[in-house]
Amino acid sequence: MSVPRFLRLLDALRAAKLSGVAINPGPTLEYLTGLPFHLMERPVVLLINTAGKAILVLPQLEKGKLAASALPLSAFTYSDNPETWQTAFDQAASALELAGPTLGVEPNHLRVLELQYLQNAMPGVQFVSAEVVLAGLRMRKDPGEVAAMRQAVKIAQEALLTTLPFIQPGRSEKAIASELVSNLLRLGSEPALPFFPIVSGGPNSANPHATPSDRELAEGDLLVIDWGAAYEGYFSDLTRTFAIGPVKDEYRRIADLVLQANTAGRAAGKPGIPAGDVDRAARGVIAAAGYGEFFTHRTGHGLGREGHEPPYMYAENELILQPGMTYTVEPGIYLPGRSGVRIEDNIVVTDAGCETLSDLPRELLQLSP
């Protein structure tokens, strides 16, 4: 367990008047302990009280992993028979000696499975969201975390450049996505990618969350590729749009608009302003050109150990940016049934402003003669 992070967590819990937290497998568990657990049908929960006692409930089978923990964790284990699981939670709850009635949880990660075992083990305890507390802990990245993200950006950029010659008319979205994943892994990405790449050509590019299909690229297509790499548990998340041969003038025009919006959004970040300002900077460019209704999503999202995490870049978000916060800027224009463009970069807020971690060319590159 990372001692400074653990001490910051205890301070934050006390400040938020929480008696402790319960964390299941996910980014916060790894952030605090460094221990890799998968979310499975067998519940794993880390319990921490404000006195600094840390207890892990886990399957007997996984107990070997505890040796990698830097700080001592008490462990309560159970067998493969689910009838033994509640007992392990009861023992852990008793050993935790919670000093107050409120236990923080992560609503985006804790499942009803773990909640029910905890509720049974701790009658009278209230389970409340610790999202703000934990986001406050994880949002501001330290230099080591930013260095890992920088490396994740580097791997992603190299993987895309290696994949470009493979992108030709007749190749399917699925084949291109698989080739890109192979290159990501070969070039050093960890296997737990932030997501499987979006590769969407022609009309599919008008769907911002398209899944790669069997559709083959054709001349005149726009092609959106949204991909990322993982390094030391930290993610990159980039998007570039390409032209497959010559494309319509309107497509070139929206690509130019999105580039201007991306530039404005990337320039807007600095300490002391609300996250919403970044959204307004990018959205303003597209709205002023009359395409506002076709930019159908927020300008970006926080990025780190999660593909999407705070701070979220939507107009109403009054969260104040601070040095070390990391997020995406990814404006897009989507013409339903026809074509879409998105250009996405990764940003870190600095003491004076912000820095873009990614530097692949952003202009619409024509990939086929």
Add this chain to the structure above:
Amino acid sequence: MSVPRFLRLLDALRAAKLSGVAINPGPTLEYLTGLPFHLMERPVVLLINTAGKAILVLPQLEKGKLAASALPLSAFTYSDNPETWQTAFDQAASALELAGPTLGVEPNHLRVLELQYLQNAMPGVQFVSAEVVLAGLRMRKDPGEVAAMRQAVKIAQEALLTTLPFIQPGRSEKAIASELVSNLLRLGSEPALPFFPIVSGGPNSANPHATPSDRELAEGDLLVIDWGAAYEGYFSDLTRTFAIGPVKDEYRRIADLVLQANTAGRAAGKPGIPAGDVDRAARGVIAAAGYGEFFTHRTGHGLGREGHEPPYMYAENELILQPGMTYTVEPGIYLPGRSGVRIEDNIVVTDAGCETLSDLPRELLQLSP
């Protein structure tokens, strides 16, 4: 939405005296609707009542996906501003017109995030586990589902054979795992693999849930590879153990024992017996040879749209096997700090007995001269 599955669900809900179900993104949502949604920070919930009304709460951004649904779904959408999310849930709850006070949920999938929105939207409603109801629906695979699993096995086997020449002393576990993933994708696996392969050599093979490391293979190692493919949403999950050059006699002996246990476990399945019998058949072989304490996990787990799903193969499980149930048989022996062996196959229960879907040789193959 699959109409026969939907009607079977309604019957099962009525039989279980549930007024409806709430399903978030995961295998059951895809099983029922065919719609691919990812688990994200934006909640997506499918609500169904016993009268057959089906309602989806989802981000406005994702609304385009509904066109792919075969049956009409009412949709309530929300914007990127989280303050709008509860309203969508309130509207959906009102439209659902639940006829009774109990709503089924999936404890292994529903998060506190969705639960809180649902609880706020439906005061007085009790949220109870629908795990048994939904497992009953999904455990018995139809011929189309078994055919998809058969194809997932075929892809996985071909990918391993293609990877074998890459496996040599000096190659790292991570490099071998990445090469195997590349081959899985090239040979037709869907990108949503059941899991990233376990490739564990030498002492690492003694950890059944090892993560591929930078350790390089060396002569005398045992090498455990546990991998799977995805096809039409269905998974395979196989394990084979290899010898890197000549290995100790004891390692050959445990490999032979595990093979006998695998054979006994594979032969045991048939309709009408408890799942625990399969565990006892495999475990008995290893225990009789004096290695019982080194077989530290259950003999297997159900397999389908999830990497782990019911039925679970542990001694105490009295669940009765029925035709169409699919599961793994994967006994192992793990000598702590030294070496491990596991041999895993995928089984489908037939009318008369069971069939093993996988047929790669199971003997300890020596990969290096």
